[in-house]
Amino acid sequence: MKKKIYFLCLGIALFVGLNGNCQQQLAFSFGETPQTLMLNPGAETNFKYHFGIPVLSNFNLNAGITGFNLSELFLADNGNFDNKFERVLNKLTEEDYININARIDILNGGYRYDEKTYLSFGFYEEVDIIAYIPKDFADLWYYGNVGELNRAFSFSQLTFKADILGVLHAGISRKVNKQLNIGARVKIYSSSFNIESNHNSGTFTTFENSQNILRQSLNDVNVEVRTSGLIGNNDKALENATDLISNTFLGGNLGIGFDFGFTYHFTPQLELTGSILDLGFVRHSKSTRVYSAEGDYTFDGINFTGFDPTNPTDYWQQLEDDFDDRVPTDETAEAYTSWRPTKINAALKYSFGDIRLKKCFTDTYKRYYYNSIGFQVHSILRPKGPQLSFTSFLETSITEKIHSKVTHTINDFSALIIGSGFTFQWGNVNVFGLVDNMLGARDLISASNVTVNFGINIAIE
Amino acid sequence: MRFKYKPLILVFTLSLLYSCINNADFNQVDIDATPVLNFPLVFFELDQLDFLDDTSTIELDSITDVTEFDAFQSSTVRQNLGRVDLLFEIENMFDRNFQVEVDFLDDQDNITYSFQDLTIASGIDFIELRESVIIERNPLILNTTKARITVRLSSSSGILDPDVEQRFSFKSVGIFYLFF
Numbered sequence: 001m002k003k004k005i006y007f008l009c010l011g012i013a014l015f016v017g018l019n020g021n022c023q024q025q026l027a028f029s030f031g032e033t034p035q036t037l038m039l040n041p042g043a044e045t046n047f048k049y050h051f052g053i054p055v056l057s058n059f060n061l062n063a064g065i066t067g068f069n070l071s072e073l074f075l076a077d078n079g080n081f082d083n084k085f086e087r088v089l090n091k092l093t094e095e096d097y098i099n100i101n102a103r104i105d106i107l108n109g110g111y112r113y114d115e116k117t118y119l120s121f122g123f124y125e126e127v128d129i130i131a132y133i134p135k136d137f138a139d140l141w142y143y144g145n146v147g148e149l150n151r152a153f154s155f156s157q158l159t160f161k162a163d164i165l166g167v168l169h170a171g172i173s174r175k176v177n178k179q180l181n182i183g184a185r186v187k188i189y190s191s192s193f194n195i196e197s198n199h200n201s202g203t204f205t206t207f208e209n210s211q212n213i214l215r216q217s218l219n220d221v222n223v224e225v226r227t228s229g230l231i232g233n234n235d236k237a238l239e240n241a242t243d244l245i246s247n248t249f250l251g252g253n254l255g256i257g258f259d260f261g262f263t264y265h266f267t268p269q270l271e272l273t274g275s276i277l278d279l280g281f282v283r284h285s286k287s288t289r290v291y292s293a294e295g296d297y298t299f300d301g302i303n304f305t306g307f308d309p310t311n312p313t314d315y316w317q318q319l320e321d322d323f324d325d326r327v328p329t330d331e332t333a334e335a336y337t338s339w340r341p342t343k344i345n346a347a348l349k350y351s352f353g354d355i356r357l358k359k360c361f362t363d364t365y366k367r368y369y370y371n372s373i374g375f376q377v378h379s380i381l382r383p384k385g386p387q388l389s390f391t392s393f394l395e396t397s398i399t400e401k402i403h404s405k406v407t408h409t410i411n412d413f414s415a416l417i418i419g420s421g422f423t424f425q426w427g428n429v430n431v432f433g434l435v436d437n438m439l440g441a442r443d444l445i446s447a448s449n450v451t452v453n454f455g456i457n458i459a460i461e
Numbered sequence: 462m463r464f465k466y467k468p469l470i471l472v473f474t475l476s477l478l479y480s481c482i483n484n485a486d487f488n489q490v491d492i493d494a495t496p497v498l499n500f501p502l503v504f505f506e507l508d509q510l511d512f513l514d515d516t517s518t519i520e521l522d523s524i525t526d527v528t529e530f531d532a533f534q535s536s537t538v539r540q541n542l543g544r545v546d547l548l549f550e551i552e553n554m555f556d557r558n559f560q561v562e563v564d565f566l567d568d569q570d571n572i573t574y575s576f577q578d579l580t581i582a583s584g585i586d587f588i589e590l591r592e593s594v595i596i597e598r599n600p601l602i603l604n605t606t607k608a609r610i611t612v613r614l615s616s617s618s619g620i621l622d623p624d625v626e627q628r629f630s631f632k633s634v635g636i637f638y639l640f641f
Contacts, residue, residue, distance in 0.1 A: 076486035082493050144496030146636060212504040213550050213634045301501030301633070304610065307511060307524040316529030 028273070028345045028376055030395070030405050033423045033432045034110055034457045037120050039345060040275040041171040041183030042261030045110070045118045050430075050459040052108035052122070057455045060103045062436075064413045064449030067096030067133065089142060094135040094157040095384070102127045105455065106166075120185075121170040125248055128341065130382055131160040145206050152203035155223050159383045161196040163338075164229075165189050165282065166248030171259065181263040189255035191282045192247030193229035194338055198383040200224065212301045218327060224292040226336050228253055228284035238287075255282030257340050269369065271349045278340040285335035295327035339381075347376035349395075356400055370397045387412055391419075401425040409436065413449040421453075430459045494641040502547070502633040503528065503610060509555070509621045512614050517623040523613040530565070530608040532635070539603050542596050544638040549590045553581045555627040558615040563633075565605040574602040581629075 028039045034050040035058045036043040052058065068088045073081070108122035136153040145153075171185030202221030209215035229252065230238050238244070257280020264272045306313040351369035372395045379386045389411030397403045402424050409417040414437070421434030436451035505526070512521050532538060553559055561579040564572050576592050594602055612629070621627070 070485070074485045074487055074489065076484045076489070081489045081491050085492050141496060142492075142494045144498045144639070146497040146499050206499065209501075212501045212632045213548065214499060214501045216501060299501060300504065302503045302528050304503055304505035304526040304528070307505075307507075307526045307612075312527060314529065316531060 028275075028347060028378065030403075030421060030423065030432075030434070033430055033455070034108070034120070034459050035105075035432065035455050037110065037118075037171060037173060037183070037185075038108075039277070040261035040263070040273055041120075041173055041185040041259045042181050042263050042275065043173060043183065043273065044175070044181045044263050045112075045173060046461050047110060047112065047118065048460045049111045050109060050120075050457050052105055053456045053458070054107060055104060057108045057122075057457050058103070058105035058124070058453070059455060060101070060451070060453040062099070062101045062449070062451040064099045065097070066412050067092045086142075089138060092133045092135055092138070094133060094154075096135075097130055097132045097382075097384075099449075100127070100129045108457070116175040118173045119171070120173070123166060123168050125164075125166050125245075127162075127164050129160075129162040130341075131162075132157065132384060134158050140204075148206065150205065150207050152205045152219075155200045155202040155204075155221060158200045158223065159198045161198065161338075161341075161383055162194070163191060163282075164193040164244055164248065165191040165252065166250070167257075168250065169259075179265045183259075183261050185259035187257040187259070187278070187280060188250070189257060189280065189282045189340070190248050190250045190252040191228065191255065191284065191338070192244045192252040194253070194282065194284055195225070195227040195230070196338060196383075197223070197225040209300060214301075216299045218295070218297040220296060221327060222292075222294045224290060226284070226288070226290045226338070228286065228288040228336075231287055231289050253282055253284040253286050253288075255338075255340070256280050261345075268367065269351045271351070272347070273349070274346040275344070277343040277345070279342050281337050281339045283335065283337050288333050288335060290332045290334050290336060291330070292332075293327055293329045297323055297326045342381045344379045345376065347374055349374035353396075356397070368397070371395065398422075405434070407436070411449075413437075417449070419451070425459070428458050428460055430457045431455070492641070494639075496639050496641075497636060498639065499634050499636045500532075502635045503608060504632045505610075505630070507612065507629045507631075509625060509627045510623060512621055513623055518620075520614070520620040522616065523611055525609060525611040527566070527607055527609040530605060532637075533603050533605045538637065538639070541639045541641055542603070542637060543640045544593060544595050545602070546591055546593045546636040546638075547576060548634045548636060549579060549588075550632040551579065551581050551585070551588050551590070552628070552630045553583060553585045553588075555614075555629055556583050557617060557621075558582050559629060560613040560615070561631065562609075562611040562613070564609045564611075565602060566607040566609055567601075567604040568606050570607070573605045574599055 028036075030036065034045065034047060034052070037045065038058065068091055072088050073084050103124055103126045105122060105124045108120075108124070110118060110120035112118050134157040136151075136157055139148075140153055145151075167187050167189055169185050169187040171183060173181060173183035175181045200223045202223065203219045204216070205219065206214055206216045229244065229247065232238060257278050259275060259277045259279070261275030262273065266272065302315045302319065304315070349372050351372040353369050353371035356368050356370065373393065375390065375392045377388065377390050379388045389409050391407050391409040393405055393407040395403065395405045402422060405421045407419040409419060411417065417437045419434065419436035421432065423430065423432040431454075433454035434451070437449055507524075510517070511524060513519065514521065533542075547563070551561070559581040561581065563576040563579070565574040567573050574594060579590055581588060596602060610631070612631075
């Protein structure tokens, strides 16, 4: 059994480690706060019950950009903005992206069912945006296609996804034995807005040709943009922006997802935790629009073949008809499925130093070490593949009630992201706060990413 | 064992209090994108039969063709076009000179812009000509909905022999300078 779990954990760690690039979830495995359960439903808890302060129980904001930072554009240095923009544009590649994720708990609570089982539930709102830089078309917009003979401007770079949704969830964390704690959470998604486009293909190319001076071609174009929540049933655009909020309360397009997690103690001092979150999808069937274009087209210009003023040829109409035949476009209200960005977390933690005893919900005492070190990996599945971050951390308890964490993270954004966090227990009030990229926080426009996470909960132990 | 790094944490925490957006000026956003886009326009190839009537006994001194041309009706083009160039490549393997007239017309066939007549001497296997139109000086061009091309054959003492193959080819590209 131990071996199986060990290899399972190793497998998860390797999967996370081998796949790509990303953002971080600093709070993962940072114990003694009820919100840990949201990052690992298999986290251990010592609460009899908890409830979050509405709206304040958990707020998380993560914003990041790759390829440049805002100071390169917006530094007040009296520099020419066009020159700055050009420098940034020339640096960017189609792998660069902008990512914003904000999450706010509306309701969060938990209840100990029995000695081994803790139940939790709640509702949160989430906004998630990722947009990859369509480098080719950004160049086409800024510079044009003159001087770009034979360059294939690729539609595959058109990749983005934005969501606004509410999530109703309920989870269970259960102690299997002294070493293992497992958990799961079911989520009902209510999406009020989605727009996404990915897996596009095709190119636009201009090249020299003997028929005319230039030939332009669209090759194997297959582009689709899907959206829901923007167009009402009366075919009118959404007029009331508050509908975007109200529809997240189970009034939007619904979906289902699951979280799974575990905590495993190899020894009292060595702990492995892991979780997979948002393994699910949303089925968009209300207020949907799917726009598509597909085909091939070669354009040499208008070939004058008539030269007959008494019987003129309508070349332009022929051109339009031919284009519509070869590259048909479509707009439908068909339903579609949007997969949630699944996240995978894993952490290995070694605790050491002085021991403190903490009375648990029963009359037993649990041993805690004052210090721990370890590493954690976080991966999120994005449209162009997983994004990964690797974090090493040091945790220490400043007092029995105040615990802190200092981290160093390497990810797409930077190789030097220093973060810190704390949890503070004052009576039954649990407060936590984490900030990633402390160095960047001093000068936000020079930072490539910033993560802020804080919350206030009432936890009865 | 207790770590003595708490002062470090204090420094980190205090540094948050000083978090700010230093020296940023978000009002400076003023991107002047100036894309230059080229598109193939009209092309054609003529031979000696195109300048003879159906009986091949009467020579036509000119032939004309016209097409709708809606590029200037796009709101993006109308609002942002600063200049348009037409680039021509012409090959004249006739033993006669040619004159080519390129005119832009509006809906009522009024000329909105007339390009300088292109005179092509006989036996020219390649000539490249380019003409620029500054929109500010020629705003009528934005009313263009049609393009007309007239090809004039220079006169000669005899008429073209229908059995002697001769060739005239015309190619063109439009180069649009946009200012956003």
